[in-house]
Amino acid sequence: MAEPVLAVDRLEKAFGALKATNGVSLDLRPGEIHALIGPNGAGKSTLINQIAGALAPDAGTIRFLGRDVTALSTAARARLGLARTFQVSSLLPDFSALRNIMLAAQARQGSSLRFLRPVLSDRTLTEPAMAILARVGLTARADVPAAELSHGERRQLEIAVALAMQPKAFLLDEPMAGMGPEGSKTLTAFLDGLRQEAPILLVEHDMDAVFALADRVSVLVYGQVIASGSVAEIRSDPEVRRAYLGDAA
Amino acid sequence: MSPREKAATLALLALLPAAALAALLLGETFYITLATRIAVLALAAVGLNIALGLGGLVSFGHAAFFGLGGYAAGVLATNAFNAEPLAFGLAGTTSMPAISLVAVLLCGLVALPIGLVSLRTSGVYFIMITLAFAQMIYYFAISWPAYGGEDGLSIYVRNAFPGVETAKPFSFFVLVFALLLAALALFHRLQASRFGAALEASRQNPVRLAALGISPFSIRLVAFVLSAMVTGLAGALFADLNRFVSPSMLSWHMSGELIVLVILGGKGRLAGPLAGAALYVAFEHVLGGLTERWQFFLGLVLLAVVFLARGGLIGLLAGRPRHG
Amino acid sequence: MAAFVSGQFRTQDRYAPLPELLQPAGPIPLSLALLIEQLLNGLQLGVMLFLIAAGLTLIFGVMGLINLAHGSLYMVGAFACASVAATTGSFWLGLVTSLAAAAAAGALMEVAVIRRLYARDHLDQVLATFALILVFSEGTRWLFGSFPLYLDIPPVLQGAVALPGGGQYPLYRLAIIAVGVLVAAGLYLLIGRTRLGMRIRAGETDREMIAALGVDIRALYTLVFALGAALAGLAGALVGALQSVQVGMGEPALILAFVVIVIGGIGSIKGALVGAVLVGLVDTMGRFLLPKLLALALPATQAGPVGAAIASMLIYILMALILAFRPSGLFSARS
Numbered sequence: 001m002a003e004p005v006l007a008v009d010r011l012e013k014a015f016g017a018l019k020a021t022n023g024v025s026l027d028l029r030p031g032e033i034h035a036l037i038g039p040n041g042a043g044k045s046t047l048i049n050q051i052a053g054a055l056a057p058d059a060g061t062i063r064f065l066g067r068d069v070t071a072l073s074t075a076a077r078a079r080l081g082l083a084r085t086f087q088v089s090s091l092l093p094d095f096s097a098l099r100n101i102m103l104a105a106q107a108r109q110g111s112s113l114r115f116l117r118p119v120l121s122d123r124t125l126t127e128p129a130m131a132i133l134a135r136v137g138l139t140a141r142a143d144v145p146a147a148e149l150s151h152g153e154r155r156q157l158e159i160a161v162a163l164a165m166q167p168k169a170f171l172l173d174e175p176m177a178g179m180g181p182e183g184s185k186t187l188t189a190f191l192d193g194l195r196q197e198a199p200i201l202l203v204e205h206d207m208d209a210v211f212a213l214a215d216r217v218s219v220l221v222y223g224q225v226i227a228s229g230s231v232a233e234i235r236s237d238p239e240v241r242r243a244y245l246g247d248a249a
Numbered sequence: 250m251s252p253r254e255k256a257a258t259l260a261l262l263a264l265l266p267a268a269a270l271a272a273l274l275l276g277e278t279f280y281i282t283l284a285t286r287i288a289v290l291a292l293a294a295v296g297l298n299i300a301l302g303l304g305g306l307v308s309f310g311h312a313a314f315f316g317l318g319g320y321a322a323g324v325l326a327t328n329a330f331n332a333e334p335l336a337f338g339l340a341g342t343t344s345m346p347a348i349s350l351v352a353v354l355l356c357g358l359v360a361l362p363i364g365l366v367s368l369r370t371s372g373v374y375f376i377m378i379t380l381a382f383a384q385m386i387y388y389f390a391i392s393w394p395a396y397g398g399e400d401g402l403s404i405y406v407r408n409a410f411p412g413v414e415t416a417k418p419f420s421f422f423v424l425v426f427a428l429l430l431a432a433l434a435l436f437h438r439l440q441a442s443r444f445g446a447a448l449e450a451s452r453q454n455p456v457r458l459a460a461l462g463i464s465p466f467s468i469r470l471v472a473f474v475l476s477a478m479v480t481g482l483a484g485a486l487f488a489d490l491n492r493f494v495s496p497s498m499l500s501w502h503m504s505g506e507l508i509v510l511v512i513l514g515g516k517g518r519l520a521g522p523l524a525g526a527a528l529y530v531a532f533e534h535v536l537g538g539l540t541e542r543w544q545f546f547l548g549l550v551l552l553a554v555v556f557l558a559r560g561g562l563i564g565l566l567a568g569r570p571r572h573g
Numbered sequence: 574m575a576a577f578v579s580g581q582f583r584t585q586d587r588y589a590p591l592p593e594l595l596q597p598a599g600p601i602p603l604s605l606a607l608l609i610e611q612l613l614n615g616l617q618l619g620v621m622l623f624l625i626a627a628g629l630t631l632i633f634g635v636m637g638l639i640n641l642a643h644g645s646l647y648m649v650g651a652f653a654c655a656s657v658a659a660t661t662g663s664f665w666l667g668l669v670t671s672l673a674a675a676a677a678a679g680a681l682m683e684v685a686v687i688r689r690l691y692a693r694d695h696l697d698q699v700l701a702t703f704a705l706i707l708v709f710s711e712g713t714r715w716l717f718g719s720f721p722l723y724l725d726i727p728p729v730l731q732g733a734v735a736l737p738g739g740g741q742y743p744l745y746r747l748a749i750i751a752v753g754v755l756v757a758a759g760l761y762l763l764i765g766r767t768r769l770g771m772r773i774r775a776g777e778t779d780r781e782m783i784a785a786l787g788v789d790i791r792a793l794y795t796l797v798f799a800l801g802a803a804l805a806g807l808a809g810a811l812v813g814a815l816q817s818v819q820v821g822m823g824e825p826a827l828i829l830a831f832v833v834i835v836i837g838g839i840g841s842i843k844g845a846l847v848g849a850v851l852v853g854l855v856d857t858m859g860r861f862l863l864p865k866l867l868a869l870a871l872p873a874t875q876a877g878p879v880g881a882a883i884a885s886m887l888i889y890i891l892m893a894l895i896l897a898f899r900p901s902g903l904f905s906a907r908s
Contacts, residue, residue, distance in 0.1 A: 052460065078462030090460070092453045094572050095446075103450055106443050107461040112468060118441035145572065165461065307696050366893055370900045373639050373695055377835045378896050381889045384828060388885035394878050501828060505641075505703045512700055542715055548707030555701040556689060 002030050003066065005169045005199050006051070006082075011060035013046055013223075020046040021057065022223035028169055033191065033200045035210045038220035039243075044203045045087060047220065048173050051201070052084045053077045065168060078107070081168030081198075085161075085175055089154040093147035097138055097157050100146055101129040104164035129164060136160040136190070152183050159190070169198050176206040188212055211235075219243070250519070254567035258520040262433075265527070266426055273419045281418040282490070283534060287526045288425045289487045294510040294522030295432045296479030301508065302517030303440060304472045305452030309376045310363070310383030311507045314477040316499030317359060318352035318484025320390065323402040323494035325351060330405055345410040345424075349485050356481025357474050359386075364473040368466055380501055387499040401495025408489055415489070425486055429523070432479055437519055439475075448472050449517075449572070480507070513554060515561030518570060524562040606740030611861045612854070617746045619853025620753025624808035625830040626837070626845040627760060628801020634840030635773055635797050636691050641702035642682065643805055643830065644823025645709035650675040650806025651813040651822060652713060655722040664727035668810050675806020676799040683798040688791065706824070714820045721817035724810075749811050756804065757846055764842065773797060832892050838902030847903060852888050859887040 004027035013021035020043040028034050038044050049055040051062055053074035062070045069077050078084075092100050102125040106112060109124065119125055133139050136156045141149060146157060155175060162170055175191070176184045188209045194200060195215075204210050210217065211231050218228040221243045227234055234240055250258070265284055272280035293315050300306040325348050328334070328341025335341060342348060367378045391399050407415045414420045439445045447468045450458045455465040488494045497503065506529070514525025532550065536543035558565055629643045653674035658667035686705060690698050726745045733741040764770035772788055809823070816822070833852050837844025864880030871879065895903065 054456070073464065074456075074459040075462050075464040078460055084460055086456075086460075090454060090457045092450050092457060094449070094453055094570070096572065099446065099572060103446050103458075103463075104461050106446060107463045112443050112447040112463050113471065114443040115445075116438045116442055118438070119443055119446050120441065122443075161461070301696075307699060309699065366897050370896055373633065373839055374835060374896065374901060376639065376695060376699060377831050378893065380828065381832060381835070381892050385886045385889035385893075388889075389882050392878070392882040392885045501824070505699075508696075508700065509703070512696070516696075542711045544707045545711035545715070548704040548711070551704035551707070552686065552701055555693075555697050555704070559697075 004029050004063075005065060006201065007063040008047075008051060009061045009063070011047070011050060011062070012058045013043075013050060013055065014058055019223045021050065024060075024220070024223070024225055026218050026225060026228065028199045028201050030199055031195055032215040033195050033202055033213045035202045035204060035214035035217045036220060037204065037207075037210055037217060042220040043223040044220055045173065046223075048084070048171055048201075048203055052082065052171055078165065081165075082171065083162040083165040083167035083169070083198075084171040085158045085173055087173040087177060087203075089151075089158050091146040091154060091157060091161070094145060096143045096145055097149065097153075097160075098126070098129055098133060098142040100157060101132050101160050101164045102126060104161045105129055108165050132160050132164050135163070151178055152180065155179055155183070155187075159187075163194075163197075167198050170194070170200040170202075172200055173203050174205060175202070176204055176209050184209055251567055251571050254518070254520075254563065254570075257524075257563060257566040261520050261523050261527070262430070265523070266423075269419065269422045269426075278418050281422055283530060285418065285422045285425050285490055287523075287530045288422065288429045289483050289490055290510060290529065291523040291526035292425070292429045292432050292486065293480045293483035293507055294514070294525055295429070295436055296476045296481075296483060297507050298476075298511050298516065298518075298522050299436065299439065299448075299479065300473050300476035301511050302521065303445060303448045303452065304469055304476075306368075306469060306473060306476075307376050307508070308367075308379045308473070308476070309501070309504050309508070310379030310381070311477070311480050312499050312501065312503035313363070313383035313386045314356040314360065314480040315484040315487065315503060315507065316386065316390065316494075316496070317356050318481035318486075319488035319494040319498045320396065320402070320484075321352035321355050321481070322348045322408065322485040322488040323404055324396055326404045326406075326408055327396065327402060343406070343408045345408045345415065345485075345489065348408055349482055352481045352485035353478045356477045356484075360474045360477030361470075363477075364470045368469050368473065380504065383499060383501060383504055387496055387501070390496040390499055397495070399496060401493055401497075404488060404492040404494070407492060421490070425490070428482065428486065432482075433519060433523075435479075440519070444468070444471070509551060513551075513561055515563030518561070518563040518567075521561055521563050528562060604740075605738035606736050609736050609738060610740050610742055611857055613742055613746065613750070615854035615857030616850065617749050617753075617853070618857055619850035620750050621808050621812055622826075622829055622833050622853055623753055623846050623849035624756060624804050624811075625826055626833040626849050627756070627842055628804045629830050630834040630837070630840055630842060630845045631773070632798060632801050633834070634842075636687075636794055638687065638691060639695055639698050639702070640687070641699060641827065642705035642709060643801070644827030645706055646675045646679050646682075646802040646823075647805040647809040647812075647826055648709065648713060648820065648823035649678045649802075650809030651724075651818040652717060652722065652809075653806065654810035655724040655813050655818040656717070658724055659722065664725065664814070667724070668807075671806045671810035672803045675809070676803040678806075679802020680795055680799040682802075683795050687798065688794065691794075710820050710823075717820075719820070721819035722813075723817055724813040726814045745814065752807075752811065756807075760842055769796075829888070832888055835902055836892050836895050838905035841902070841904040844902055844904035851891070855891055856884075856888050859884040863887070 006028040008024060008026050011021050011024045024047060036044055046055065050057045053072060057070065061068055064077065064080055064082055069080065092103065102119060105125050105128050106119070133142055136159060138153060138156055138160065141153060146154065149157060159175060176187060179187060184206055191200065191213055202213065214231055216229065217231055217234040218225050219234060219240050226243055227237045227240045265287060269281050269284040272284065297308065297311045300308050325341045326343050329343045333341065363382045367375055367382065370378055396402050407421070409415060410424055413424050415424065447458065447463050451465040451468050458465050484498060487498065510522060510525035510529055512525070513528050514521035514523065532547055533543065536546050554561065560569065625643065625647055629640065632638055632640055650671040654667035654671035657670040658664050682705065686701060690701055730745040730748050732744050734744055734747060736742050764773060772793055829852060833848040834845055836851060837848030860881070863884040864877050867880040868876040
């Protein structure tokens with residue numbers, strides 16, 4: 001078995017008396033989509049925020065590419081190659097779609113402390129950004145400020161920005177949210193191909209998408225992983241059915 | 250930049266030297282000085298516009314840098330005048346390039362620790378802590394008797410610039426305007442650069458910027474220091490313009506006025522500081538000529554700007570900014 | 574008699590009678606009485622700052638608004654008290670008027686301008702309330718002229734109290750400290766024990782919720798604003814008998830109050846109390862002790878100015894230090 005790209009080990013996080021993350025361990029291997037599901041309030045967002053570096057865990061470790069990143073900042077983890085998307089689109093509203101992606105390309109190239117050369121004529125930024133816009137089908141909207149894009153377009157742009165970082169792993173937080181059936185179908189097909197570029201840790205409520213995409217599924221309930229396995233295993237797991245679907249199986 | 254904004258910018262840039270030239274031809278020295286005042290205040294506001302306009306950092310303490318620049322000029326000139334060495338065996342000087350260099354470096358050096366502490370906070374705390382640092386320097390200047398304390402410090406002869414007769418008002422205006430143009434060019438390049446993109450991103454959405462792998466803190470720190478350096482240069486020129494420095498250059502009222510200049514013109518816009526400074530000096534002069542209570546009406550105008558014209562003068566002339 | 578009015582106020586106070594404002598010239602012996610006197614001065618400054626800071630922090634905590642014009646309300650209180658006392662001869666009538674005038678000015682300010690700022694960002698709030706300072710300051714100068722007014726200490730509170738160690742301390746200043754303690758206790762009861770206080774606390778955490786419960790949020794905000802204004806006005810009236818009443822008196826007071834609430838944690842009344850006493854004591858004791866301490870190491874001609882210069886910066890250094898370790902103050906109500 002290949003070395004995992006991302007490994008979370010016995011992570012703990014409490015808010016007062018509430019244990020939002022209670023000893024969670026999971027990993028992400030090369031080439032796979034690992035879906036993280038769970039009912040509302042299960043602690044999925046808290047977990048993603050700890051992996052991305054926005055929240056500090058109380059205990060446990062996070063290893064990325066074999067390196068302990070638990071103490072690193074969000075920006076440092078991103079520089080190592082961890083790209084996240086947000087549950088609620090988090091873009092640069094005044095910047096055009098193109099410039100949103102160009103900034104990601106700029107971040108990947110390293111130095112932002114360059115003061116004189118204009119970015120808009122910098123082909124090492126514009127060309128990859130245009131290519132990615134084309135890939136997600138937003139070419140026609142390149143010059144539209146992110147604030148003026150439709151909800152679906154913003155979700156696409158969010159993915160495009162992550163792509164431009166050329167990451168070693170994706171953390172996608174409910175990318176299908178609010179996409180509508182048609183959009184979800186397109187995005188599902190897109191993500192299906194994306195796993196070849198880098199493995200995806202996918203938090204998603206859309207079960208059709210999860211069952212279509214996931215190589216592995218972990219189920220989070222009350223801050224604990226109650227089951228982990230293939231789609232088929234999870235579907236037939238009685239604990240999952242009880243906790244998640246409320247079945248009296 | 251939209252064609253309208255470009256036109257407005259060029260018009261403003263042409264208008265100021267044209268006015269100064271007209272004043273020269275008509276022999277109205279006072280108006281040359283007024284135009285110089287506009288140019289110096291605009292330069293100070295260009296500095297603040299880097300932090301406030303591009304970076305969204307509401308520094309309520311930029312008077313610290315304006316005043317430090319002023320005191321750099323005043324102290325160096327005083328020591329040169331009295332032929333007294335400064336600390337560490339350094340001599341005073343009346344050379345404007347040397348003074349400017351000292352002012353810029355001094356402000357950069359002071360802004361670095363201030364930024365390191367202040368930028369750990371955000372929102373109201375950032376506003377207040379920058380204010381506190383400026384007050385610290387203000388009270389130091391007041392209670393330190395060696396350089397005039399509360400009474401300030403006079404510069405008896407305007408400092409020298411090679412090849413420029415700085416004592417002549419128009420020559421001094423040209424010098425100041427050239428420096429303003431240079432600062433505007435710098436601002437323009439900065440905004441369009443990679444650094445500018447990161448800085449504007451840190452204003453719009455710091456969480457997103459960090460998720461891309463760029464630390465908002467370091468970008469903001471660099472912006473804060475650069476911003477202080479430009480404002481400090483303006484302070485040195487302001488001291489030379491008035492041939493006088495006093496703690497009022499360091500006061501919180503000055504910090505407020507610098508913010509007003511940026512907002513009045515249009516924050517984050519290239520020509521915003523120039524438009525703001527021109528409007529401000531015009532108010533001061535025209536309203537001030539009509540009534541002693543001109544600041545009362547300035548207050549009303551500012552309220553109108555907050556509620557009716559949030560984009561400032563450039564916003565009114567050229568619409569909302571475009572970010573390519 | 575050492576500094577009659579503590580230094581931060583003094584620097585703006587060009588018209589105040591000079592002898593009382595001078596720090597003692599040479600090194601004077603450090604006696605117990607002097608030390609107690611300075612401690613009480615520090616406490617009294619702290620209490621005044623608390624009265625101003627309490628409203629400021631309440632307004633930020635409940636409405637999320639940064640109000641630079643809070644110092645103008647303090648000035649309104651001082652002018653109201655001084656002019657009514659001068660006309661009627663009664664300090665007490667002046668004091669009542671100052672509360673009413675500051676509350677009315679605050680309510681007017683809130684209804685006319687401030688309530689349009691709640692949804693705006695801090696930059697707009699800074700700019701608009703900076704504009705209000707200009708309007709209030711120049712407006713006051715228009716009404717009262719540029720000359721300062723003077724307010725006498727009421728006869729009942731004139732005189733001094735003996736201190737342990739042989740000194741004397743002005744009764745009026747002790748009365749100010751007592752007022753501060755009463756107001757702090759009153760605010761504690763108001764916020765902790767009354768229906769209004771409950772609504773204020775609810776307003777801090779969840780605006781939609783209390784609006785949904787049928788509380789008129791706009792009226793509540795105006796009320797909170799007027800309350801904060803009245804406290805600032807009270808502070809202005811009380812200080813009016815210690816220093817001259819003039820335009821611009823509110824600004825140094827405002828900045829100190831900001832230091833107080835930032836140290837205490839913006840939005841926290843308890844933080845404002847702790848911060849105010851801390852700032853009052855550190856400022857007063859720093860000015861008193863630093864030159865003496867430095868005199869042990871430096872020649873007397875240098876120790877005085879160096880000590881005074883550092884002392885005048887001391888509270889800002891304190892604030893920077895506290896924020897460097899606790900970026901949202903000691904008792905942060907909002908994080």
